[in-house]
Amino acid sequence: MKKKYLPSALIMYLNYFIHGVGCSVLGQALIKDALAASWQVEAMAITAISAALGLGRLIALPFAGPLSDKLGRRISTAIGSASYAIYLIGLAFAFNAGPNGGYQIAYICAIVGGIANSFLDTGIYPAVTEIFYSAPGVATMGIKFFIAISQMLLPFFLGVTVSTTAAGLTSYNRLFWICGIAYLILFVLVMIFPLPDADQKAEGKKEGLVESLKHTHFSLESIAMILIGFTCTGTFQLWLNCAQNFAVENVGWANPSIMQTYYSAGTILALIVTALLTRKIKDVRFILVYPAICLITMIVVLIGKTQSLMILGSFVIGWAGAGGLLQIATSVCNMLFPKIKGTVTALVMIASSLCNYTILTAASKMAPSQVMVMNIVITGIGVLLGLYVNLRYTKMVDSVEQG
Structure with missing residues (x-):
């Protein structure tokens, strides 16, 4: 491992630190109640928005990996960071929209969030194993560790970002905006800092998933x-x-x-x-x-x-x-x-x-x-x-x- 890649590794892990908030925030009862009140739906209906994250992953999985191999980890990670910003900031706009399409906006944004997840996975998992090539298992375990730390702190994040709107609704838009802007900053940093080029492009033509299944x-x-x-x-x-x-x-x-x-x-x-x-x-x-x-x-x-x-x-x-x-x-x-x-x-x-x-x-x-x-x-x-x-x-x- 070269020391020049250490800042790059931190940037990669920070993507997953914020992902820990993004992938679990909709499961919090307080968030569900706040969004349900704004959209005038039952709290359990918010679970369908979480499900849309899985739909986004299904859409992106067939091509996210090959794109990472062909264009490199930087492009895949950048797409993931930018898409996650759209998802999180989109939740803030969806809350403000209220019953006038807010639920539908959030559903679409969650699909984008699922797509973001796939691109982060296919960009960052190989990137950190390339940076810490002597300990790839530890490198990937670090991803799960950053997610877990973020999820552990989530109740604290909810407490410091809660606010009340002029209409008297409880809002967590500050959290959505902070995380979304953080992803935009990480997007810029990903495009600036160096990444190893060892595995960025596939060597020769690889058999795709559909061909392999045959x-x-x-x-x-x-x-x-x-x-x-x-x-x-x-x-x-x-x-x-x-x-x-x-x-x-x-x-x-x-x-x-x-x-x-x-x-x-x-x-x-x-x-x-x-x-x-x-x-x-x-x-x-x-x-x-x-x-x-x-x-x-x-x-x-x-x-x-x-x-x-x-x-x-x-x-x-x-x-x-x-x-x-x-x-x-x-x-x-x-x-x-x-x-x-x-x-x-x-x-x-x-x-x-x-x-x-x-x-x-x-x-x-x-x-x-x-x-x-x-x-x-x-x-x-x-x-x-x-x-x-x-x-x-x-x-x-x-x-x-x-x-």
Whole structure:
């Protein structure tokens, strides 16, 4: 690593620090209530805006990666930063529009935010591994760390940016504007500071996803791994976006925003502890054990319905659900399917984005208690899939080693 790239790495990580706000802000009960009051809709209807982030990812995923390889990490990251600014500043304009199209404006902006997410992923993930080439695992873990720190601080950010409009509505537009402007500043910095050029352009013509699918035979195990990408995303996304509403309506907790801090604390600790545990325990074990822990936790929360259980549940889901489980599932795919790892990994991420869109869209039309039940069902399916993959693990490893 060359020291001249250190400022560039910080710029990359700061993109994800603000992303931590952008990807979770719509899941906060206070934000939902404020936006719902302005747009004159039910609070749970805001979950559909969160779902639009997944739709944007689905739109961008097929071409964001190839564009990053062809034009370079700088262009991909810059597109992501600029698009995220549109999303966040657009939320402020949508709030001001009120019932006169505000909801529709926010939905479109959220799609742009999802597109931004894809371009940030395809630009920054390879960029930081190119900068810290001797420790690529640590480099990508740093991305998750910056997201988790931002999410932990989110309740504080909400507290210092809240205001009241002339019409008496609670507004968090200051937060949207600050984050949007910060992304515009990062856009400029990305275009100025140096980035390594080692992997910016593809060497020769690579087979695209559609072409690869035509020549790929999918086993039951590979299908199970792809479906795990769907179920494990459902576990933490439904909790992140709907658990606070469950706390308000079913526990009687007026301001449950502190749940976000415990959720993020669990994620941060999981990143450290799980990284140490994977040295002693096979990665594939986590795709069974962690979903099982999440399943038990949500059943206890649904039955118990207390503030203490909501806090404990947030910490546990942050740890076992959001603390790298999707990344572990992806790494298991790479190891078990080396001949089609690019294809399977892409499909796992597409399944993740598809879950984000479909499940959150469904949740927006449901009561919080019904969403909790749906999450339990989805996580339970994930446990069964993880059990199947673990039972087949030895045979799959033998098949890989033979060839």
